[in-house]
Amino acid sequence: MSEPLIKTVHLKKYFETSRGLLHAVDDVNMSIFPGRTLGVVGESGCGKSTLGRLLLRLIEPTSGQIFFEGEDIVQYGGIKLRDLRKKMQIIFQDPYSSLDPRMTVSEIISEPLIVTKTVTGKKAIAEETARLMEVVGLAERLVNAYSHELDGGRRQRIGVARALAVKPKFIVCDEPVSALDVSIQAQILNLLMDLQRDMGLTYMFITHDLSVVKHISHDIVVMYLGQNVEIASSSELFRKPLHPYTQALLASIPLPKVNRGKIKRDVIRGELSSPIDPKPGCRFAPRCPEKRDDCVGQDIPLIEYSPNHFVSCVKYM
Amino acid sequence: MVAKELLRVEDLYVMYKTDMEEVHAVNGISFTIREQETLGLVGETGAGKTSTALAILRLLPDRTGRIPSGNIWFQGKNILEMDHEELRRLRGGDIAMIFQDPMTSLNPVIPVGQQIAEALLLHNEEGLTREQIEDRVDETLELVGIPSSRKNEYPHQFSGGMKQRVVIAIALSCNPRLLIADEPTTALDVTIQAQVLALINELKEKLKTAVLMITHDLGIIAETCDKVAVMYAGEIIEYGTVEDIFEADKHHPYTVGLFGAIPKIHEETDRLEQIEGLMPDPTDLPPGCKFHPRCKHCMPVCREKEPPVFQEGDHLLKCHLFGNSSG
Numbered sequence: 032m033s034e035p036l037i038k039t040v041h042l043k044k045y046f047e048t049s050r051g052l053l054h055a056v057d058d059v060n061m062s063i064f065p066g067r068t069l070g071v072v073g074e075s076g077c078g079k080s081t082l083g084r085l086l087l088r089l090i091e092p093t094s095g096q097i098f099f100e101g102e103d104i105v106q107y108g109g110i111k112l113r114d115l116r117k118k119m120q121i122i123f124q125d126p127y128s129s130l131d132p133r134m135t136v137s138e139i140i141s142e143p144l145i146v147t148k149t150v151t152g153k154k155a156i157a158e159e160t161a162r163l164m165e166v167v168g169l170a171e172r173l174v175n176a177y178s179h180e181l182d183g184g185r186r187q188r189i190g191v192a193r194a195l196a197v198k199p200k201f202i203v204c205d206e207p208v209s210a211l212d213v214s215i216q217a218q219i220l221n222l223l224m225d226l227q228r229d230m231g232l233t234y235m236f237i238t239h240d241l242s243v244v245k246h247i248s249h250d251i252v253v254m255y256l257g258q259n260v261e262i263a264s265s266s267e268l269f270r271k272p273l274h275p276y277t278q279a280l281l282a283s284i285p286l287p288k289v290n291r292g293k294i295k296r297d298v299i300r301g302e303l304s305s306p307i308d309p310k311p312g313c314r315f316a317p318r319c320p321e322k323r324d325d326c327v328g329q330d331i332p333l334i335e336y337s338p339n340h341f342v343s344c345v346k347y348m
Numbered sequence: 349m350v351a352k353e354l355l356r357v358e359d360l361y362v363m364y365k366t367d368m369e370e371v372h373a374v375n376g377i378s379f380t381i382r383e384q385e386t387l388g389l390v391g392e393t394g395a396g397k398t399s400t401a402l403a404i405l406r407l408l409p410d411r412t413g414r415i416p417s418g419n420i421w422f423q424g425k426n427i428l429e430m431d432h433e434e435l436r437r438l439r440g441g442d443i444a445m446i447f448q449d450p451m452t453s454l455n456p457v458i459p460v461g462q463q464i465a466e467a468l469l470l471h472n473e474e475g476l477t478r479e480q481i482e483d484r485v486d487e488t489l490e491l492v493g494i495p496s497s498r499k500n501e502y503p504h505q506f507s508g509g510m511k512q513r514v515v516i517a518i519a520l521s522c523n524p525r526l527l528i529a530d531e532p533t534t535a536l537d538v539t540i541q542a543q544v545l546a547l548i549n550e551l552k553e554k555l556k557t558a559v560l561m562i563t564h565d566l567g568i569i570a571e572t573c574d575k576v577a578v579m580y581a582g583e584i585i586e587y588g589t590v591e592d593i594f595e596a597d598k599h600h601p602y603t604v605g606l607f608g609a610i611p612k613i614h615e616e617t618d619r620l621e622q623i624e625g626l627m628p629d630p631t632d633l634p635p636g637c638k639f640h641p642r643c644k645h646c647m648p649v650c651r652e653k654e655p656p657v658f659q660e661g662d663h664l665l666k667c668h669l670f671g672n673s674s675g
């Protein structure tokens with residue numbers, strides 16, 4: 032495989048709260064390869080968005096390194112950071128709140144062009160805006176529409192066009208389809224996949240929807256309370272999940288298949304524990320059906336159990 | 349033997365009328381739910397699912413919500429003709445409802461145990477004493493997997509999944525004949541969703557409650573329902589047993605589109621089938637079949653005439669494609 036476009040090494044982000052240190056991202060090591068999609072899955076609050084924002088340098092890591100095209104970008108500032116910002120973009124979940132309702136579609140899409148001086152001159156900006164609208168499938172007649180007049184799918188298309196405006200290499204997609212109906216979700220997923228194929232984009236795709244993540248990702252990271260507990264190619268992960276949490280997650284998906292005389296699925300019990308000052312050891316242990324004495328006490332390293340399949344669980348050590 | 353009919357909705361219309369516009373939310377739907385049966389109502393945002401549920405409980409907003417026509421029979425009585433006292437006994441008594449956001453049903457400043465007790469007192473036909481009620485509260489909490497020792501805690505001390513379980517506990521405390529669950533797990537993570545769905549399935553067997561399960565998730569439908577109604581633009585465009593909906597050969601093009609649009613966990617698909625276009629505007633619905641502007645099989649008749657209902661056993665299809673055959 033080629034060199035990763037993005038790589039994190041012992042990446043951590045702790046937030047100070049009144050009740051203690053909240054370990055939002057706790058020692059994450061992962062790579063994203065050019066032209067590929069890394070899916071990030073896990074339950075609410077496990078640190079997915081925080082990880083995405085760290086990669087984009089929207090928040091500062093507590094410690095650890097982030098390599099982009101081989102360079103550690105954690106110390107970047109000034110012009111270097113500004114240039115970096117053009118190479119990395121984000122698309123948010125909520126197409127409702129992430130767009131300014133007082134701006135027209137063309138104003139929203141052209142703003143990053145103007146701010147970053149990617150294109151200059153009124154005519155060129157208008158042309159580029161029109162091109163971007165076409166790329167993401169927004170009808171020309173909508174140029175002067177206000178975003179609040181549009182439906183969720185179209186608003187998400189605006190979000191995509193805006194992200195594409197600066198010709199980035201890497202886009203963090205943070206739950207971009209979670210607020211959309213399935214028929215519209217399919218339209219946006221297809222658009223994102225077409226753009227990747229045509230422009231060689233690299234994605235980090237954050238979602239809690241396992242069928243969506245399987246469909247769009249080449250590789251998948253499973254997170255639990257700030258840690259990556261398993262990484263594998265998408266097909267490998269669904270064929271052969273190793274971590275008990277991944278197994279529980281996959282078993283929890285309601286399948287659109289009739290299954291009369293339903294065998295009761297073993298649902299895992301309990302809930303996510305607190306990310307504040309967690310004790311060393313596997314964070315999943317309190318809910319794990321296979322818990323052993325050595326699960327707690329010391330942190331469990333992520334090991335390469337089989338080629339390109341990484342897992343952090345005492346069972347495999 | 350076929351179970352007794354519990355709820356029958358007949359040609360129901362719901363609309364919202366404001367100074368500015370008229371929203372046609374539900375446009376002539378009919379269905380029945382038999383005792384102990386679970387009917388799934390599936391459809392995308394704005395299809396009219398919640399409006400249907402609110403109409404059944406007469407909970408539509410006073411000033412704007414209207415039921416221009418239709419009947420809703422519950423155990424032989426027309427809910428649309430009930431007086432205040434009858435409605436009070438119906439809601440939270442014979443029919444209970446769970447919403448997507450558990451906080452719609454919970455009071456943030458009252459301990460959860462007390463909220464269950466109040467629900468029990470409100471419908472205390474058996475004349476239970478204070479002590480008996482406390483015991484019932486404990487049992488109810490344990491039934492939904494929450495230790496009764498936590499009954500003095502407030503909702504905010506519980507996670508989303510636990511709050512939803514408290515809501516279920518309250519809903520079931522009065523032994524309703526029918527439980528209406530409107531997207532009960534949409535706000536929850538999958539592992540917690542699995543717990544809540546397993547709980548609903550378990551309680552429904554134990555307490556013999558019928559369920560109207562409202563969701564946009566076909567997976568949840570397959571796992572919980574006996575019968576399924578697919579809604580689009582305020583109409584039921586396909587109805588049948590889960591087998592009819594998930595395994596039969598004939599389907600409404602919209603149902604086909606819905607299945608094509610969801611990524612499959614156990615199959616490789618390069619590209620999702622997408623339904624082109626958008627849901628129609630409920631203030632300005634298209635003539636003929638409401639799905640025709642998005643339909644791949646659209647014929648001239650679809651633009652003009654409302655499709656008839658084609659029936660094959662329990663399986664109903666509202667589409668001109670099947671209009672001329674008779675099964």
Ligand SMILES: Nc1ncnc2c1ncn2[C@@H]1O[C@H](COP(=O)(O)OP(=O)(O)OP(=O)(O)O)[C@@H](O)[C@H]1O
Pocket residue numbers: 046047048053054055073074075076077078079080081082239306
């Ligand atoms: N600015 C902040 N200050 C304090 N805590 C924070 C901050 N941002 C995030 N957190 C906490 O960090 C943890 C991870 O949050 P994050 O938003 O990354 O989760 P997520 O996986 O994206 O969840 P979701 O699926 O709900 O979007 C949570 O416990 C959250 O409450």
Ligand SMILES: Nc1ncnc2c1ncn2[C@@H]1O[C@H](COP(=O)(O)OP(=O)(O)O)[C@@H](O)[C@H]1O
Pocket residue numbers: 364371372373374391392393394395396397398399400409412630
């Ligand atoms: N209180 C209301 N006032 C006006 N329109 C409403 C109101 N509630 C719902 N609607 C409209 O009625 C239609 C059906 O909505 P709803 O029953 O909530 O659908 P669903 O639950 O299937 O998403 C939608 O177009 C919605 O915008």
Ligand SMILES: [Mg+2]
Pocket residue numbers: 079080081205
């Ligand atoms: Mg998030």
Ligand SMILES: [Mg+2]
Pocket residue numbers: 397398399530
């Ligand atoms: Mg609804």
